[in-house]
Amino acid sequence: MEAKELRDLSVEDLVRKLTELREEIGHLRLKRATSRLENPMKLRQTKRDLARVETILTEKALQGGKA
Numbered sequence: 544m545e546a547k548e549l550r551d552l553s554v555e556d557l558v559r560k561l562t563e564l565r566e567e568i569g570h571l572r573l574k575r576a577t578s579r580l581e582n583p584m585k586l587r588q589t590k591r592d593l594a595r596v597e598t599i600l601t602e603k604a605l606q607g608g609k610a
Contacts, residue, residue, distance in 0.1 A: 544592050549599045557600050564593040 574580040
């Protein structure tokens with residue numbers, strides 16, 4: 544998922560995406576702990592996507608405060 548795609552989403556959609564990514568990270572950590580995680584890079588990529596969403600939410604909050 545790219546930052547361009549995320550910037551086009553509304554705040555509500557971003558918050559929903561944030562929740563989904565946090566849940567997915569929890570599931571991936573559980574799979575990793577039980578040695579059932581097929582692709583270890585999936586956890587890393589999901590964490591990066593979560594960081595992107597959080598960053599864009601912060602950007603939107605700052606823009607909303609200035610306007």
